[in-house]
Amino acid sequence: MSCGKVILSHGLESGPQATKVAAMAAAAIALGWDEVRPDYRDLDASQDVRRIDDRIARMLVQVPADGTPFVLAGSSMGAFVSALGSLQRAPRGLFLLAPPVRVPGYPRALDAAAVPTVIVHGWDDELIPAADVIAYAHRRRAALHLVDDTHRLTAHVDVIARWFGDWLARL
Numbered sequence: 602m603s604c605g606k607v608i609l610s611h612g613l614e615s616g617p618q619a620t621k622v623a624a625m626a627a628a629a630i631a632l633g634w635d636e637v638r639p640d641y642r643d644l645d646a647s648q649d650v651r652r653i654d655d656r657i658a659r660m661l662v663q664v665p666a667d668g669t670p671f672v673l674a675g676s677s678m679g680a681f682v683s684a685l686g687s688l689q690r691a692p693r694g695l696f697l698l699a700p701p702v703r704v705p706g707y708p709r710a711l712d713a714a715a716v717p718t719v720i721v722h723g724w725d726d727e728l729i730p731a732a733d734v735i736a737y738a739h740r741r742r743a744a745l746h747l748v749d750d751t752h753r754l755t756a757h758v759d760v761i762a763r764w765f766g767d768w769l770a771r772l
Contacts, residue, residue: 602633603633603634603635603669604632604633604634604670604769605634605635605665605669605670605671605672605693606634606635606636606637606663606664606665606669606670606671606672607625607626607629607634607635607636607637607671607672607674607769608636608637608638608639608660608663608664608671608672608673608674608683608692609622609625609626609629609636609637609638609674609675609679610622610638610639610641610656610660610673610674610675610676610678610679610680610682610683611638611640611641611675611676611679612675612676612677612678612679612680612699613645613677613678614645615676615677615679616640616642617638617639617640618638619676620755620758621676621698621754621758621761622638622674622675622676622679623638624758624759624761624762625674625696625761625762625765626638627762628762628763628765628766628769629765629766629769631766632766632769632770634672634769637663639659639660639662639663641656641659641678641679644656644659645678650704650705650706650707651707653678653681653682653685653704653707656678656682657682657685657686657689660673660682660683660686661686661689661690664690664692670693670772671692671693672692672693672694672695672696672769672772673686673687673692673694673695673696674695674696674697674698674765675696675697675698675700676698676699676754677698677699677700677701677728677729677752678701678704679698680697680698680699680700680701680720681700681701681704681711683695683697684697684700684711684712684713685709685711685712685713687713687714687716688712688713688714691714691716692714692716693716693717693772694716694717694718694719694768694772695713695714695716695717695718695719696718696719696721696765696768697718697719697720697721698720698721698722698754698761699721699722699723699726699728699729699734699752699753699754700720700722700729700734700737701728701729702729702733702734702736702737703733711737713741717744717768717772718741718743718744719743719744719745719746719764719765719768720734720737720738720743720744720745720746721745721746721748721754721757721761721764722734722735722745722746722747722748723747723748723749723750723751723752723754723757724747724748724749724750725749725750725751726750726751726752727751727752728752729752731747735747746764748760
């Protein structure tokens with residue numbers, strides 16, 4: 602019997618098999634969660650920020666209709682759409698990696714349902730200033746892990762998967 606469903610959203614210039622979401626998927630499966638990783642590459646190819654809403658819609662199709670518990674997790678643009686999607690269908694929790702606080706040209710800023718939220722962000726993120734994410738996490742009272750890394754968080758894939766698994770186990 603499944604614990605629930607984990608919906609993992611990859612970032613731009615990435616895909617469903619990306620290192621971080623794949624590691625998080627493995628952690629979820631090990632704990633008895635089902636996982637799904639929507640593929641947004643066709644939407645991302647246009648480089649059109651209006652496709653963010655299409656990303657959100659594609660992600661929300663994966664939300665169980667039968668009341669099965671679910672969580673949303675994602676990296677970068679995947680974190681952004683996970684958070685915004687949570688406003689339409691509230692998950693049990695959010696796990697966000699390097700979330701943009703704003704996307705230039707997109708009318709909405711980062712926002713999320715009031716659910717348990719964990720954010721992992723790199724001190725040296727070259728795309729999204731750590732200070733912006735700290736301020737967002739402070740307003741939301743989200744758990745925040747700041748690590749010595751860049752936007753891709755490549756030096757912390759294993760620890761992110763471990764933190765994700767620990768968090769899922771506590772939900």
